[in-house]
Amino acid sequence: MAMTARQRARVSLYVQAGIFVVAVAALILATDWKTLTTNVFNFGKIGPMFPDIFFSGLKNTLIYTFLGFIVGLSGGLLLALMKLSSFPLYRWIATGYIEFFRGIPALLVFIAFGYGVPLAFGVQWNVAVVVMVSLGMVAAAYIAETLRAGLQAVPKGQTEAARSLGMPQWRAMVTIVIPQAFRIVLPPLTNEVILLTKDSSLIYVLGLTAAQYELTKFGRDGISSLGAGLTPLLVAGAFYLVVTIPLSLLARKFESRSARTKR
Amino acid sequence: MNDVEIHSRTQSGRVHAAGVAIKDLRKSYGSNEVLKGISLDVAPGEVVCLIGPSGSGKSTLLRCVNLLEQPNEGSIHVGGFDATDADVDIDKMRRKVGMVFQQFNLFPHLNALRNCTIAQTKVLKRPQAEADKIARANLERVGLGHLADRFPDQLSGGQQQRVAIARALSMDPELMLFDEPTSALDPETVGDVLSVMRNLAKEGMTMLVVTHEMGFAREVADRVVFMDGGVVVEEGVAEQVIGSPTQGRTKEFLRRVLDPTHIEIAE
Numbered sequence: 111m112a113m114t115a116r117q118r119a120r121v122s123l124y125v126q127a128g129i130f131v132v133a134v135a136a137l138i139l140a141t142d143w144k145t146l147t148t149n150v151f152n153f154g155k156i157g158p159m160f161p162d163i164f165f166s167g168l169k170n171t172l173i174y175t176f177l178g179f180i181v182g183l184s185g186g187l188l189l190a191l192m193k194l195s196s197f198p199l200y201r202w203i204a205t206g207y208i209e210f211f212r213g214i215p216a217l218l219v220f221i222a223f224g225y226g227v228p229l230a231f232g233v234q235w236n237v238a239v240v241v242m243v244s245l246g247m248v249a250a251a252y253i254a255e256t257l258r259a260g261l262q263a264v265p266k267g268q269t270e271a272a273r274s275l276g277m278p279q280w281r282a283m284v285t286i287v288i289p290q291a292f293r294i295v296l297p298p299l300t301n302e303v304i305l306l307t308k309d310s311s312l313i314y315v316l317g318l319t320a321a322q323y324e325l326t327k328f329g330r331d332g333i334s335s336l337g338a339g340l341t342p343l344l345v346a347g348a349f350y351l352v353v354t355i356p357l358s359l360l361a362r363k364f365e366s367r368s369a370r371t372k373r
Numbered sequence: 374m375n376d377v378e379i380h381s382r383t384q385s386g387r388v389h390a391a392g393v394a395i396k397d398l399r400k401s402y403g404s405n406e407v408l409k410g411i412s413l414d415v416a417p418g419e420v421v422c423l424i425g426p427s428g429s430g431k432s433t434l435l436r437c438v439n440l441l442e443q444p445n446e447g448s449i450h451v452g453g454f455d456a457t458d459a460d461v462d463i464d465k466m467r468r469k470v471g472m473v474f475q476q477f478n479l480f481p482h483l484n485a486l487r488n489c490t491i492a493q494t495k496v497l498k499r500p501q502a503e504a505d506k507i508a509r510a511n512l513e514r515v516g517l518g519h520l521a522d523r524f525p526d527q528l529s530g531g532q533q534q535r536v537a538i539a540r541a542l543s544m545d546p547e548l549m550l551f552d553e554p555t556s557a558l559d560p561e562t563v564g565d566v567l568s569v570m571r572n573l574a575k576e577g578m579t580m581l582v583v584t585h586e587m588g589f590a591r592e593v594a595d596r597v598v599f600m601d602g603g604v605v606v607e608e609g610v611a612e613q614v615i616g617s618p619t620q621g622r623t624k625e626f627l628r629r630v631l632d633p634t635h636i637e638i639a640e
């Protein structure tokens with residue numbers, strides 16, 4: 111018996127729902143709930159993580175991210191301006207830098223500055239400095255490309271108008287072009303901060319003291335000390351979401367605002 | 374059109390006007406020569422309209438005067454400045470030369486008042502209070518004193534263009550360049566902008582205007598210059614060039630522009 115298109119669609123929907131129910135049921139039956147609640151969802155044992163997760167883990171994650179972002183933003187702005195420069199040498203340096211740091215894993219950069227610098231120069235940087243430099247230098251490469259796109263999105267007439275009023279090139283850049291470019295790149299820049307928040311965890315490759323633990327390291331430490339299996343890592347993950355989801359919402363808000371008006 | 378009644382100049386009385394002297398100006402983009410040896414003098418206080426078909430080089434010529442385009446050959450003198458001298462202080466020269474663009478180019482992140490003060494404070498180093506006072510006087514002058522707090526995206530095209538004129542005037546220019554100032558406007562706002570320009574001309578400002586508004590050129594311009602193919606084809610008093618042109622190309626152009634189905638006379 112032939113079915114109409116609408117009937118076929120309804121049957122297909124029933125079949126999909128059926129497969130889903132069967133899959134979930136199979137998963138529930140196959141799961142060893144006792145092991146799972148002991149090793150993964152053992153929230154009864156995570157009490158000792160508080161309140162230190164705020165004052166060590168979360169605090170350090172935020173500090174490391176902030177430091178990396180400051181270096182990344184200033185370096186990124188410099189690189190973006192170099193990339194748009196009329197002087198070829200600046201463009202080559204900026205292009206080389208950006209391609210290099212976007213092309214290698216951030217983890218390698220952390221290792222280079224964490225272990226390489228002491229080997230090469232005999233000085234041991236403070237952990238915060240290692241994060242600031244490593245995260246910042248990688249971030250600068252990505253932020254540079256974002257800012258370059260933003261600077262180029264500001265119409266040429268803006269520079270012409272500013273120059274016609276007697277502003278020197280740098281003044282037109284600082285007063286007229288850069289403020290508009292920042293408004294344009296606010297959403298992608300916020301996403302950049304989200305990436306940095308997560309990448310700040312890479313500092314785990316260095317030996318840290320408890321006071322230097324950021325969220326991921328704090329969670330890993332909980333795995334070995336609390337006897338609750340992976341549970342502390344889930345808690346750390348939840349704390350990342352507490353930071354990243356509001357940032358993501360913020361980015362969306364910036365996006366809809368800039369879609370409404372150019373201001 | 375009470376809105377655009379121009380109030381008498383509040384700061385310095387009469388305009389201090391500069392002249393322009395352009396000699397054998399040439400400009401090429403690659404192998405495409407856009408200006409093929411242009412000579413043109415504008416006396417202080419004179420209003421000259423540049424007309425001609427698109428691609429005739431009139432906008433390029435205008436943009437060369439404040440060095441938004443770099444000429445290849447020839448000389449331009451503006452006020453006391455030799456614009457084509459490699460050592461000229463471009464920024465200092467541009468302070469004397471106001472520029473009004475077809476697309477307004479207001480700064481969208483600043484309100485009307487700040488658009489008119491930003492260069493005063495950053496370039497002329499005027500104190501904010503003085504800059505505000507001058508900006509408000511000039512916004513008043515273009516009939517927009519009541520919209521000083523509005524941002525560009527809250528203004529109509531004609532209002533934006535008048536803010537752009539006020540912005541240029543706030544620098545106390547001695548010469549004003551207009552690059553097709555009404556071409557991007559809705560027809561009903563063209564008249565407001567033209568009447569601001571007419572009043573500026575009456576105050577004695579030197580004006581070099583690229584325009585397709587033949588009515589305006591005829592009424593306001595002391596002289597009209599017709600350009601085609603990168604050369605000046607014909608120039609003279611407005612009535613003569615527009616009213617009874619002698620050159621074939623001028624006649625042909627005016628016939629097309631003044632075709633009754635396209636005619637737009639503000640008055």
